[in-house]
Amino acid sequence: xxxxxSPEKNLHDSAPKLIVIGHGMVGHRxxxxxxxxxxxxxxxxxxxxxxxxxxxxxxxxxxDGAPAIxxxxxxxxxxxxxxxxxxxxxxxxxxxxxxxxxxDGEAYPFDKLVIATGAVPYIPPTQGYDQLHCLxxxxxxxxxxxxxxxxxSRSGVVIGGGxxxxxxxxxxxxxxxxxxxxxxxxxLMPMQLDREGGRVLRxxxxxxxxxxxxxxxxxxxxxxxxxxxxxxFADGETLETDMVVFSAGIRPAxxxxxxxxxxxGERGGVAINNHCQSSDPDIYAIGDAASxxxxxxxxxxxxxxxxxxxxxxxxxxxxxxxxxxxxxxxxKLLGVDVxxxxxxxxxxxxxxxxxxxxxxTGEYRKLIIDKTGKQLLGAVxxxxxxxxxxxxxxxxxxxxxxxxxxxxxxPQAGNAPAISFDSLPAGAIICSCNNVSKGTxxxxxxxxxxxxxxxxxxTRAGTTCGGCGPLVKQVLDSELTRLGIEVDRSxxxxxxxxxxxxxxxxxxxxxxxxxxxxxxxxxxxxxxxxKPAAASIFASCWNDYVLSPANAPLQDSNDAFLxxxxxxGTYSVVPRIPGGEITPEKLIVIGEVxxxxxxxxKITGGQRIDLFGARLEQLPMIWxxxxxAGFESGHAYGKALRTAKSCVGSTWCRFGVQDxxxxxxxxxxxxRGLRAPHKLKMAVSGCTRECAEAQSKDVGVIATENGWNxxxxxxxxxxPRHAELFATDLDDAGLIQTIDRFxxxxxxxxxxxxxxxxWREGLEGGLDYLKQVxxxxxxxxxxxxxxxxxxxxxxxxxxxARTLKDEQALRRFRPSVNDDRPDEHIVHxxxxxxxxxxxxxxxxxxxxxxxxx
Numbered sequence: 001x002x003x004x005x006s007p008e009k010n011l012h013d014s015a016p017k018l019i020v021i022g023h024g025m026v027g028h029r030x031x032x033x034x035x036x037x038x039x040x041x042x043x044x045x046x047x048x049x050x051x052x053x054x055x056x057x058x059x060x061x062x063x064d065g066a067p068a069i070x071x072x073x074x075x076x077x078x079x080x081x082x083x084x085x086x087x088x089x090x091x092x093x094x095x096x097x098x099x100x101x102x103x104d105g106e107a108y109p110f111d112k113l114v115i116a117t118g119a120v121p122y123i124p125p126t127q128g129y130d131q132l133h134c135l136x137x138x139x140x141x142x143x144x145x146x147x148x149x150x151x152x153s154r155s156g157v158v159i160g161g162g163x164x165x166x167x168x169x170x171x172x173x174x175x176x177x178x179x180x181x182x183x184x185x186x187x188l189m190p191m192q193l194d195r196e197g198g199r200v201l202r203x204x205x206x207x208x209x210x211x212x213x214x215x216x217x218x219x220x221x222x223x224x225x226x227x228x229x230x231x232x233f234a235d236g237e238t239l240e241t242d243m244v245v246f247s248a249g250i251r252p253a254x255x256x257x258x259x260x261x262x263x264x265g266e267r268g269g270v271a272i273n274n275h276c277q278s279s280d281p282d283i284y285a286i287g288d289a290a291s292x293x294x295x296x297x298x299x300x301x302x303x304x305x306x307x308x309x310x311x312x313x314x315x316x317x318x319x320x321x322x323x324x325x326x327x328x329x330x331x332k333l334l335g336v337d338v339x340x341x342x343x344x345x346x347x348x349x350x351x352x353x354x355x356x357x358x359x360x361t362g363e364y365r366k367l368i369i370d371k372t373g374k375q376l377l378g379a380v381x382x383x384x385x386x387x388x389x390x391x392x393x394x395x396x397x398x399x400x401x402x403x404x405x406x407x408x409x410x411p412q413a414g415n416a417p418a419i420s421f422d423s424l425p426a427g428a429i430i431c432s433c434n435n436v437s438k439g440t441x442x443x444x445x446x447x448x449x450x451x452x453x454x455x456x457x458x459t460r461a462g463t464t465c466g467g468c469g470p471l472v473k474q475v476l477d478s479e480l481t482r483l484g485i486e487v488d489r490s491x492x493x494x495x496x497x498x499x500x501x502x503x504x505x506x507x508x509x510x511x512x513x514x515x516x517x518x519x520x521x522x523x524x525x526x527x528x529x530x531k532p533a534a535a536s537i538f539a540s541c542w543n544d545y546v547l548s549p550a551n552a553p554l555q556d557s558n559d560a561f562l563x564x565x566x567x568x569g570t571y572s573v574v575p576r577i578p579g580g581e582i583t584p585e586k587l588i589v590i591g592e593v594x595x596x597x598x599x600x601x602k603i604t605g606g607q608r609i610d611l612f613g614a615r616l617e618q619l620p621m622i623w624x625x626x627x628x629a630g631f632e633s634g635h636a637y638g639k640a641l642r643t644a645k646s647c648v649g650s651t652w653c654r655f656g657v658q659d660x661x662x663x664x665x666x667x668x669x670x671x672r673g674l675r676a677p678h679k680l681k682m683a684v685s686g687c688t689r690e691c692a693e694a695q696s697k698d699v700g701v702i703a704t705e706n707g708w709n710x711x712x713x714x715x716x717x718x719x720p721r722h723a724e725l726f727a728t729d730l731d732d733a734g735l736i737q738t739i740d741r742f743x744x745x746x747x748x749x750x751x752x753x754x755x756x757x758x759w760r761e762g763l764e765g766g767l768d769y770l771k772q773v774x775x776x777x778x779x780x781x782x783x784x785x786x787x788x789x790x791x792x793x794x795x796x797x798x799x800x801a802r803t804l805k806d807e808q809a810l811r812r813f814r815p816s817v818n819d820d821r822p823d824e825h826i827v828h829x830x831x832x833x834x835x836x837x838x839x840x841x842x843x844x845x846x847x848x849x850x851x852x853x
Contacts, residue, residue, distance in 0.1 A: 017109055039080075046088055064688070122249040146245065165248065257270040328340065339388040489751075506537050564636055572612045623800040664682070676750075688704075708730045726738070726767070
């Protein structure tokens with residue numbers, strides 16, 4: 001159990017005490033809503049799982065070896081003075097004395113209480129359901145249990161063909177089990193899809209090798225003849241399997257509410273009003289644990305809206321209110337795009353429908369319309385959901401349909417009548433997942449958000465299912481036009497071009513120096529913005545020596561001296577150690593160099609050794625000794641590839657399935673010296689245990705039994721971002737080809753000083769567009785990107801070694817002209833056996849001692 005609390009908060013014992021039971025996605029959203037306001041509560045959170053809130057929607061990616069996507073951090077709780085009891089479920093609620101009891105019997109008083117306990121898997125009444133390899137799928141613990149069971153299994157059955165069931169089936173497929181889905185209803189996803197939509201979805205899923213059994217009720221799980229178990233169905237049929245995963249829906253986790261006497265809904269869940277208050281006005285319920293007008297929702301979007309409403313009421317506001325949720329959802333299940341809006345089954349009286357059922361492409365689109373033909377009541381989309389955003393606007397904002405509604409889903413839907421966003425009211429909901437209105441987006445744009453990335457960060461629009469992304473872009477463009485705001489992408493006042501445009505001019509026209517670039521496309525003399533940017537572009541196009549007479553004046557402070565400038569005026573030296581592999585002889589050389597030049601040594605997170613405290617005039621001497629021992633520049637000073645980190649992989653580790661060290665070395669030696677808009681980091685893990693932390697890197701590689709999974713666009717730093725799975729089971733050649741294309745496309749199109757993560761966020765079309773360009777070669781530039789990369793690889797030369805041969809370049813590494821004496825203002829003191837920069841007080845003391853001595 002982990003406790004976090006703010007010492008300052010304890011000084012305010014009079015602050016009202018708020019307890020939140022549950023720290024899932026919705027519970028954490030409540031904390032975010034409260035912390036964004038002037039919250040006066042002393043907050044305690046019961047977090048039943050041993051980890052903080054994570055993205056349950058993306059749980060299936062954990063079967064690819066990726067970690068769960070965290071929604072919170074230790075720093076969040078520390079910053080906002082919130083106490084979290086991690087790994088500690090609430091055991092009871094004492095309404096009379098206003099206390100919540102932990103599992104170990106400790107009592108926590110409250111003034112207000114929020115129940116956000118979520119839901120638990122529903123296990124249909126089935127004889128033998130509680131056997132060892134009969135499992136549920138909802139939490140990280142369930143993921144680990146399923147993985148463990150899969151090691152001793154050949155096949156798996158998922159009972160339940162809804163959203164969660166299809167996710168679970170995808171998980172079993174990733175674990176390489178023969179996979180079956182058993183569904184009680186006549187078709188898959190019966191809550192969201194009509195019968196024909198379910199049939200199209202079934203065809204697509206069965207084409208992947210998953211066997212679907214519908215209209216089947218499982219009565220018993222008995223010993224099998226050829227497999228571990230035999231499922232016996234009500235119709236007498238049987239199916240043998242080694243593992244059973246129950247994913248037949250969820251039920252509200254309302255046990256605490258039942259025990260303490262709160263009212264519950266007809267189908268379970270804490271009964272709440274429009275303010276999310278229970279029958280006890282000091283106790284609230286949100287998310288899957290709540291029942292509003294006897295409805296439970298089972299989706300994250302209404303849970304987020306409840307969190308917003310609850311936070312407002314806790315802060316003393318009567319608005320907004322929870323008035324139900326638009327039953328609209330857009331998903332990608334097992335790679336199949338599926339969307340459902342409103343009355344997907346056409347149950348509304350006198351409703352009519354129009355549909356497109358393309359059996360050739362496996363696409364199904366259906367509209368449910370009122371009898372006047374002017375009101376959209378619902379829709380079903382399978383296979384192609386590009387019209388989801390448009391249809392959701394018609395449905396959510398009750399817009400009148402065009403005269404021919406079928407044009408909205410027809411194969412030529414690109415010619416469908418467009419919505420005039422100027423005519424939408426400010427209250428029109430653009431992002432239903434996060435309840436973001438047009439007015440909220442417009443306010444953010446007026447406040448300075450001029451890009452999709454800015455709007456996502458400020459409003460959360462498009463950050464959940466992503467279905468509203470194109471609409472958010474349209475609102476942005478429309479509002480910028482209305483305000484007369486032209487987003488200036490000029491690099492600086494000397495160039496009326498973006499970095500991307502300058503890159504293409506340099507490449508197409510073969511420009512290799514700054515005066516030519518300035519003469520043809522710029523004005524003035526240049527500045528500290530455009531000169532380093534131009535230097536980076538030249539390096540990315542031609543890989544010329546950065547300290548040549550033409551290029552040296554363009555470099556920033558680090559590149560100008562091929563080392564990182566530190567706070568005391570000294571430099572750090574980082575030799576390249578490909579893949580983190582180093583011989584004892586080379587380790588000794590580094591130690592001898594550090595001792596000879598009195599350098600502070602530190603092992604970095606990228607599996608290298610950093611040498612701090614080198615004076616300017618010492619750099620060439622240090623480089624010479626390192627180069628003579630076989631080292632090269634590690635480019636820690638440049639916007640270039642830093643490292644390709646690795647674990648020991650199959651060479652030593654009993655869990656490794658591929659030689660991760662060899663692959664990391666291959667990648668680092670291929671892309672060393674590659675200049676880019678920003679620094680690049682890579683990692684290679686030899687198995688899904690992910691010891692190299694590949695999913696926090698710009699390029700991450702994880703070994704599988706069949707090759708390599710590639711992840712892209714991750715980064716650490718101030719705004720960490722997990723990399724996204726880009727391609728699976730690549731062979732060595734395919735991996736290199738894909739990385740070549742990805743990196744060159746990034747270098748071509750990113751803005752100045754833009755990391756891959758930020759670049760990917762701003763790409764219109766997002767990851768799907770990137771996959772089309774890189775994997776499918778939709779722009780027809782794949783071979784061109786590969787050739788560009790190979791050209792850079794072919795002319796690589798270590799910058800340290802090149803500089804040591806260039807007498808003119810070596811002149812810059814002298815403290816001043818005709819003066820080879822060391823800088824007397826650089827003062828180091830010893831600490832823990834190593835030198836460090838002296839503090840101001842230590843320097844003053846040393847100077848005083850020198851004067852009086």
